[in-house]
Amino acid sequence: MIDNNFPPTYFAYLVRLWRSNTNEGWRVMVQDAHSEMQLRFDSLEGLLVFLKTQVGEPPPIPPTVHTDIATETIDLTQAPS
Numbered sequence: 001m002i003d004n005n006f007p008p009t010y011f012a013y014l015v016r017l018w019r020s021n022t023n024e025g026w027r028v029m030v031q032d033a034h035s036e037m038q039l040r041f042d043s044l045e046g047l048l049v050f051l052k053t054q055v056g057e058p059p060p061i062p063p064t065v066h067t068d069i070a071t072e073t074i075d076l077t078q079a080p081s
Contacts, residue, residue: 015047046064 012033017026027039030050041047 008054017044 014031014033016029019026026044028047029038031038
């Protein structure tokens with residue numbers, strides 16, 4: 001049984017980076033190794049904000065996250081409803 005009263009101490013992700021050409025920024029896809037949920041980011045900065053949020057550091061601004069379903073801005077500083 002998982003005790004949700006304690007913050008996680010381990011994260012595992014598969015990270016893919018790509019760009020169409022050398023004039024464009026990097027695009028990022030992160031897949032959770034346990035749930036297989038995928039998130040996509042338009043920049044490395046978005047990935048860093050996500051990772052900092054996962055380990056408990058507040059992000060400066062919420063990144064734009066692309067899920068398999070839709071593109072939306074998710075405020076990672078707020079607890080899920």
